Amino acid sequence: MQVSSFAPEPYILILTGAGLLIALVAWLPLALKRLPLSLPIVCIGIGAAIFSLPAVTLRPLPLDYPEITERFTEFVVIIALMGAGLKLDRPFSWRKWSVTWRLLAITMPIGILAITALGGWMLGLSWIAALLLAASLAPTDPVLASDVQVGPPKTGEEDEVRFGLTSEAGLNDGFAFPFVHLAIALGLAATTGEPWAGKWLLHNVLWEIGAGLIGGWLIGRLFGWLTFHVPADTKLAKTGDGLIAIAATFVSYGVTELIHCYGFLAVFVTALTLRRSHRDHEFNRQMHDITEQVERLAMMVLLLLFGGALVSGLLRPLHLVDVAAALAILLIIRPIGGLIALAGFEARFSEKMTLAFFGIRGVGSFYYLAYGLNHMELTVGERLWAIVGLVALFSILLHGLTVTPVMRLLDRSQGRDPDADEEAPPPSQKRPASA
Template identity: 80%
Template sequence: MPALASPEPYIIGLTLTGVLIALVAWLPLALKRLPLSLPILCIAIGVAIFLLPSVSLRPLPLSYPEITERFAEFVVIIALMGAGLKLDRLFSWRRWSVTWRLLAITMPLSIAAITAIGGWFLGLSWIAALLLGACLAPTDPVLAADVQVGPPKTGEEDEVRFGLTSEAGLNDGLAFPFVNLAIALAISASTGEAWFQDWLTHSVLWEIGIGIAGGWAIGWIFGWLTFKVPSETKLAKTGDGLIAIAATFVSYGLTEMLDCYGFLAVFVTALTLRRSHHHHDFHHDMHDITEQVERLAMMVLLILFGGALVSGMLRTLQWQDAVAAVAIILVVRPVAGLIGLTRFPADRSEKLTLAFFGIRGVGSFYYLAYALNHAPFAEAERLWAIIGLVALLSILLHGLTVTPIMRMLDRQQGRDPDGDDAPPPPGLKGPAVESS
């Protein structure tokens, strides 16, 4: 019998891709009742792969700055579209009051507290400390999927799931002014150029205002094309959920061409598209495709993150950095969250859950990569180490606690976490899928 030839890298890659896609489809169901999360398993897979002697690639973000920025950007914008499409609650200032509290109070407090920790405790320059705060304050729309609402039309969202979903959708865009502030200060420190007027008028007023307006306009156009045009040419007639991916790319691309916040625009586009025909079943198709693409891309990114961890991403950490990372996860976000929710009409258990699950991850990776690609920061390697550690701790701590905490919260509020009306985990359309 002839000896088997060594498989080509292409064949190995094809096989591993098939395994990864199978895991994307199967793991959410397998993990439904376990105190374990998909991101934890992805990181473990990445660690195992990149510890193999035959694997020479070292996926450190500083070694691949452009790829890191663009890949994280891609995952976030897909997640933002999915988050906007699955929100059932109609937009209003009163109904979204939990969102405004988390955005207007909790996030600025978090940025201020993390900046203070970075400057006074970690000894970073104040500009780098501000960048650290801006990167770590927002709740991540990608890794927070387990605490978000279910697919469209699965029932009225509880306050916790709605609050965390809407916060994650909007705070990525609203954190960007602080990232741009750190960039402006870093450039000014090296060139002496004035920064305040341009930052205020462009990075705050223009980019937020046009981001919202542009996102609404593109969402209205796609909503009209999908649901309102004559019946024979409605995009909804195709049954092809890829329309959501098209809307994502068009919204992000056009608004970025206008030099405004594409993240904010994509989420507003998703909300507007959902409201164009609120109860149409086609929203399920659009949400399903965005969620599948998001989970596949997220798994690849986290496998690479696991590889970065064993390739030396954390080697510059100091003991103060580890203390600060724990404080950011266990003190800063929970305290800022509870302050933001003061006098909010919700049970204490709901407030504690909202305050605790400020998950950090892919969004933080994008902000740091973006900033380092646009301005000089001497502490770049240490910033990556700190943010990598915070993301790792968040993935582990929140991933291990999310299932038992959310199930306990459901029971306290009279919902059966295993019942037909329970919010399904990411990747599942609901209990009916299992019984069909």
């Protein structure tokens, strides 16, 4: 009688691992809610442990898989942008969004200029490489910033700090893209000698931003009408199928990219417009919830791979000066740029400092760097990945360890009990008031 040796099929191992990952997606946020520890930190640790095993031979370094890196990070970001737009309760207006405009118009340009100068003078990079590094690291990440963003629709968790960080993360991805294209245009001009300024300004700035805004608004209006305003028999809001938000994400991004404009910007505008179609409808919560679940699952997979990249040598090309620069970007450039932008803004200093400090860097930076390196030739690609990876790692650790105590302290200073939602019984369990 022949006894087969125990050799599990890769499919079975993948299925088991996927089940464990999904269980962690559901359980870990609850377990970590009150601890000074974030979900991304745990995911990176798990990924580092998995890829350190002798049996695991895959080295998930981004330069070894450039196309996959660009597309996967792109997918995670657009899902996060849809979720961010859906959960904003505040109606769009120039005055009510003043904190957003300050962070976009002042903080981000300061960050791009300062990081470019840092890269050129301190790190010894070419000015083109320094500009690409700056464009990658200037925007606040919409994926890893969930702990400092507003809560789900209609939960009341929308103070000025959470609103500012959510809206900034939603919009600055689109407005950082012209600077990535500027680095690409300068790189091509350096080799071909072709003029670049006119094409960059007319196409990459005016057309791609303008068409992204208009395209996102039109698609949001279309999906808003299909979801809330078509005849009752086929009204999507009655089905309770929140997957319509994922459909809106893909259509918005796909259509606007087909006409060569900024899909990131379009997705966020689509989300805002879709939410505006019926701001108080309960279906907004269902759309947000399915989007958040998809985002969290994709984010965990990506961070597992990031942990694997760290133990596979991602940071090996770093110089000592790069470590100092990474700390300066997080602890000096972003906070100072944020405080400059918020000068004269009506808020307490603790709120301004929180807005300035929590400029989280992560998945968006990975995407921009992957996109830039895939569209231009740079000999310092490994070092740029090491710097961006280090900044993201420092940000995940620094902001992840401080976000819970800082946000709980901020809530208490504003007269809110951060534990009130956990202690209060759900509405269905509350006794009706006696007549």
